[in-house]
Amino acid sequence: MxxxxxxxxxxxxxxxxxxxxxxxxxxxxxxxxxxxxxxxxxxxxxxxxxxxxxxxxxxxxxxxxxxxxxxxxxxxxxxxxxxxxxxxxxxxxxxxxxxxxxxxxxxxxxxxxxxxxxxxxxxxxxxxxxxxxxxxxxxxxxxxxxxxxxxxxxxxxxxxxxxxxxxxxxxxxxxxxxxxxxxxxxxxxxxxGGVKHLETLVVPFAAGRKRAWLFDQGLVEGDTPTEEGHEMQIRWSAAQKARYERL
Ligand SMILES: Nc1nc2c(ncn2[C@@H]2O[C@H](COP(=O)(O)OP(=O)(O)O)[C@@H](O)[C@H]2O)c(=O)[nH]1
Ligand SMILES: [Mg+2]
The missing domain is CATH 3.40.50.300 (P-loop containing nucleotide triphosphate hydrolases)
Known part of the structure; x- marks a missing residue:
């Protein structure tokens, strides 16, 4: 027992x-x-x-x-x-x-x-x-x-x-x-390299171009405005994340 x-x-x-x-x-x-x-x-x-x-x-x-x-x-x-x-x-x-x-x-x-x-x-x-x-x-x-x-x-x-x-x-x-x-x-x-994972980012309002890139790439699963910026749920691969960080 x-x-x-x-x-x-x-x-x-x-x-x-x-x-x-x-x-x-x-x-x-x-x-x-x-x-x-x-x-x-x-x-x-x-x-x-x-x-x-x-x-x-x-x-x-x-x-x-x-x-x-x-x-x-x-x-x-x-x-x-x-x-x-x-x-x-x-x-x-x-x-x-x-x-x-x-x-x-x-x-x-x-x-x-x-x-x-x-x-x-x-x-x-x-x-x-x-x-x-x-x-x-x-x-x-x-x-x-x-x-x-x-x-x-x-x-x-x-x-x-x-x-x-x-x-x-x-x-x-x-x-x-x-x-x-x-x-x-x-x-x-x-x-x-190709495996995607979900991550939450806060994208500052000033980073409109980066936010647009995320939408263009079809990576966005959620997008909520907060005081600090857009809180976004992103599903991406390590390679896509690295590209985003170089934008
Ligand atoms: N010679 C040698 N022994 C190893 C190696 N890796 C693990 N061992 C030994 O193999 C035994 C089992 O290792 P362990 O990591 O507990 O195996 P597990 O049951 O798969 O977790 C231990 O006595 C380790 O020290 C290795 O690369 N070379
Ligand atoms: Mg073991």
Whole structure:
């Protein structure tokens, strides 16, 4: 009974998080992958412990969700995921399903693989099966992150890097040594280039030309005059936002 109550609480908290998260004005990047693939290690490397203190809102909202500023200046929310385990006890299925379902909100999915594991192919298939079982839309952009390349022998290590170099949807990294992180961040920016997110701007009355550009581009979802200017709901990609800022 106690376990059941705790699980109900987990599910309820997750639901609240989802509601809060829906308002986050940044693309969401979800880490998925087999148990022990290195998701949490990669999450910590990409976000860095110091981000936690600077970003208390997200830190308190959910410790598995943190802001990352990409080298391009784009901001994303990186979300760690637990629960990619086969043969869960029945009582745990509901709680883990709730955490897994957060993946459905993602604009980009990073499928983290332990590329040095003897069963890496089987593990990847199992994760793909879970994702399609959850109903992840087929057109959700995905990057396969071949993690733990530091555990490969020299030849396999080179082969992994070479393959990643010529395959847009594959990155080869080591979350432990940091190798491949820059290329991974660039791949994330590239994959998110076309993803649109909703943002609220206050456009000063003097910036009529910029406001007209937003309408011309068909980006406006709401427009309310306030004392400071026009409060506008804009749905745009990082590239469109960058263009607006250069106007
Ligand atoms: N050698 C090596 N070990 C790694 C790497 N990434 C993660 N690990 C180790 O793999 C284990 C599982 O990592 P964890 O991040 O907890 O995996 P998760 O279950 O997917 O979150 C830990 O012992 C990590 O230190 C890596 O790139 N190289
Ligand atoms: Mg983990």
């Amino acid at each position: 106690r376990l059941k109550r705790q699980l109900d609480k987990v599910v309820k908290t997750r639901t609240l998080h989802r509601a809060a998260r829906a308002k986050v004005p940044f693309p969401i990047v979800a880490l998925v992958g087999y148990t022990n693939a290195g998701k949490s290690t990669l999450f910590n490397r990409l976000t860095g412990a110091e981000v936690m203190a600077k970003d208390m809102l997200f830190a308190t909202l959910d410790p598995t969700m943190r802001r990352v500023v990409l080298p391009t200046g784009d901001e994303v929310i990186l979300s760690d995921t637990v629960g990619f385990i086969s043969d869960l006890p029945t009582e745990l299925v509901a709680a883990f399903r709730a955490t897994l379902e957060e993946v459905l909100d993602a604009d980009l999915v990073l499928h983290v693989r332990d590329i040095g594991h003897a069963q890496t192919a089987e593990q990847a298939r199992e994760v793909e099966t879970i994702l399609s079982g959850l109903g992840l839309p087929d057109d959700t952009p995905k990057i396969e992150v071949w993690n733990k390349i530091d555990t490969l022998d020299e030849e396999a290590h080179e082969a992994a890097l070479e393959r990643a170099g010529r395959t847009e949807s594959v990155s080869a990294v080591s979350a432990v040594t940091g190798e491949g992180m820059e290329a991974l961040l660039a791949a994330i920016s590239q994959a998110l």
